[in-house]
Amino acid sequence: MRVSVADDVAALLEFALICHAQTRVAIATLIEVRGGAARVLGSHVVVAADGRYAGYLSGGCVEAAVAFEALLAIEAGKDRVVTFGDGSPFFDIILPCGGGITVAIHILREPDEIVQVLTCLEQRRTTALKLSVEKQALTVTAPPATTGWIGHWFHILYRPRIRIVISGQTVEARSVAKLARGCGYDVVFISGQDVIANLTELIDQYTAVLLLHHDMDQEQPALQAALRSKPFYIGALGSSRTHERRLEALRKAGFRDEDLTHIRAPIGLFGPTRDSTSLALSVLAEVAATRLAGFK
Template identity: 30%
Template sequence: MLNIADTLYRWYGERRPFALATIVGVQGSAPLPLGTSLAVDADGNVVGSISGGCVEGAVYDLCQRLLEDGGPAQRARFGYSDEDAFAVGLTCGGELDVLVLRIDPAAHPHFADALAAVVDGRPIAVAQVVDGPEDLLGRMLYVDADEATHHGDFPGALSRQLTVQAQALLYAGRTALVELGGDAMTCPERLSVLVHVHASRPRMLIFGAVDFAAALSQAGRFLGYRVTVCDARSVFATRARFPHADEVVVDWPHRYLRRTPLDARTAVCVLTHDPKFDIPVLREALALPVGYVGAMGSRRTHDHRMELLREAGVSDEQLVRLRSPIGLDLGARSPEETAISVVAEILASRTQTTGLPLSDLTGPIHAVLRPLNLEDSHMSLSQRMAQS
């Protein structure tokens, strides 16, 4: 739903009721991810998409009926029909579960706060019950990044558990389904909750103000990263040389890494080729809970670097995390080709996929994200960031 927050926020300001249809389940291939929404107002205006066109007409009709009838939230499933080529369904062969509910701004005042946070670019999570008892279906709870604000019409124990789950996913920057309830403490019945996450841009930290860094900063920004280029040499680390970076920092890489905010989505790319820079910053990076650590260099450079890192006290368990030589085997030679190789490896690492050609694989082309490890979810976002 947060993909159309700007329009929904405007409709809220105009006190305009609307029906909201959201993807709450995906089986097989589907064109759009969990949490993507389409909305229809009472005048028939529509914003967003949930299928790229395959089932939009049927969902639009559901939204209009719900606006007219004012009934409870409804779930619908759309899939491909082999028996009837003209049936409503997904031509890609997958299935979508869609939740449709009527939103009245007067009855859901706190939803405006969540929408305003997205419009302002502030991190927020919206936990929405998408399967469970009818009286809870569609209910939402909103949590901000500092846990200073959370709103939702839920019993205390359930509200606290929802807040913890939403905080964990907000920290990871992931929209995901979570299962909870089924006990006397929270809710007797099992609930399926979709946590919509609007997080700040993930960070890409590039150490080494070289030509490869210029190309990588452009590729990283294109993919939505907030890119920082850092080098201790002021003559090389200039804004003119890195126009696509969000910031250019003159500092020793390891010292900057110690003091800058980062999280599990952060990608650290070390391109300096110089042990006096490489070893201290890699020692720091490999001890931090960042998502990706890669270092540029030849096989010979890599072997020597590993020896130096072991001498510096880096454990074998930490060294396993190091992607070196950096990037996928794409035959890259130029800085631009190398940048594609590096961001391809970062994407494959983030999605836990193979990086192999799709034509050599079988099964769905859109991988299902693995469940997030929430064993430390009792910590607040600010605590996690402090540990980072």
């Protein structure tokens, strides 16, 4: 029985801890993709012994079968590897994309490793687990460059949730914040000199800074702080003409042209937009595209 449609990794690992406190639980992990697939390597489905499950390894077409295999593993008390789609013995389970996947099912015996991962994510630090079905082991390890096989161990990289820092009290800012929260991003509004002075404490490589002002002078303190802190995305509202004036002001403040190339302006993946909802879609699409390009 699916109990959640969420695919946020922290939420899934928290679900695993809750289930482990109540009953036996298994974590199914996508360890191989053949052809096309809807999910990335390292995706999880968490399955409790009472039949509850959450997470995705595909677009929703094999999760019930994965849950069934996980229940068999729990009953047998032994980890297992199962294939679906292309190359699988299950001829009646076909992935719509035409590809195939391999899934490792690990019975969670001790929750400490999951607790450590969640603690790191809460502290906005990258972390990783390594999995061996042969050894029936799941342990915390140093973060690899990317999720995948290293020797006989499958390494799963976990990154903190994307944080959206918004400067501005406009209708556009409110629309972006509403949509960003719906997408599962952490959203922080900043205003006032004291908050802006501490902006560097909020920004890391998993942060996007959005300057949604209609007055260029109001955005300058936050924009300058963002440029010094190097988030993965900086976007600013305004026309191309406004952006030229923005760049000139930043040059006078001592910023180099190399620094200024990090600003996306006019903000958004498509435009121009004439309403706040369209702008929000455009902005978050650009944030997501930038994130995917940088964190592959």
